[in-house]
Amino acid sequence: AQSVTQPDIHITVSEGASLELRCNYSYGATPYLFWYVQSPGQGLQLLLKYFSGDTLVQGIKGFEAEFKRSQSSFNLRKPSVHWSDAAEYFCAVAAPDRGSTLGRLYFGRGTQLTVWP
Amino acid sequence: DAGVIQSPRHEVTEMGQEVTLRCKPISGHDYLFWYRQTMMRGLELLIYFNNNVPIDDSGMPEDRFSAKMPNASFSTLKIQPSEPRDSAVYFCASSPTGGAQHFGDGTRLSIL
Numbered sequence: 001a002q003s004v005t006q007p008d009i010h011i012t013v014s015e016g017a018s019l020e021l022r023c024n025y026s027y028g029a030t031p032y033l034f035w036y037v038q039s040p041g042q043g044l045q046l047l048l049k050y051f052s053g054d055t056l057v058q059g060i061k062g063f064e065a066e067f068k069r070s071q072s073s074f075n076l077r078k079p080s081v082h083w084s085d086a087a088e089y090f091c092a093v094a095a096p097d098r099g100s101t102l103g104r105l106y107f108g109r110g111t112q113l114t115v116w117p
Numbered sequence: 118d119a120g121v122i123q124s125p126r127h128e129v130t131e132m133g134q135e136v137t138l139r140c141k142p143i144s145g146h147d148y149l150f151w152y153r154q155t156m157m158r159g160l161e162l163l164i165y166f167n168n169n170v171p172i173d174d175s176g177m178p179e180d181r182f183s184a185k186m187p188n189a190s191f192s193t194l195k196i197q198p199s200e201p202r203d204s205a206v207y208f209c210a211s212s213p214t215g216g217a218q219h220f221g222d223g224t225r226l227s228i229l
Contacts, residue, residue, distance in 0.1 A: 034218075036220075042222055042223075043121070043222045043223050044208070044210075044220040046218075090160065102148075102212065102214070102216065102217075103148075103165075103173075104162050104173060105162070105218060107159065107160040108159075109159045
């Protein structure tokens with residue numbers, strides 16, 4: 001069965017520091033992977049996605065993620081964090097639906113990011 | 118472009134009442150998803166539709182929950198009768214075939 005693990009429930013970094021949020025997935029075939037961000041009182045916003053090709057994908061707001069099949073990981077990174085990046089981050093994997101490329105998403109439990117000024 | 122639109126944004130009602138949550142997906146998207154988010158259980162998929170047809174409703178917690186999609190631009194999630202444990206944030210999302218899901222801002226539901 002598909003599953004996503006985000007080992008870190010809460011991470012705190014200083015503004016300007018680098019950031020890496022971990023995500024491990026369990027899926028028997030080629031995964032379709034996503035990172036979403038959720039600010040308080042808001043819905044989930046797509047940061048980036050990996051479908052195929054280059055394993056380093058660029059997203060919005062200066063984020064990037066690297067797919068490593070050997071480690072079943074899809075970690076999110078940002079070289080310099082801004083105070084506005086404080087939010088909750090969700091990793092997700094998609095399961096194919098009746099032959100289409102995407103169907104339902106399986107989400108991790110999220111990582112809450114706090115940014116110190 | 119208009120995103121996924123959910124209404125109401127907040128709903129407070131008493132136990133036993135019927136609750137109806139509404140969702141307008143992004144035009145052209147043929148998948149629609151309903152999620153529930155709680156501190157205890159995180160994000161749970163309740164049901165999803167493809168071309169207005171329910172595909173997987175295995176996440177619907179009980180018979181008290183029902184969802185419909187009468188046309189490509191509208192869906193409802195109904196709880197009848199509501200219970201305090203139904204209190205959560207309910208999200209609707211839509212996607213094109215082969216594309217990523219886009220989420221609405223959610224409905225915060227409180228059952229007293």
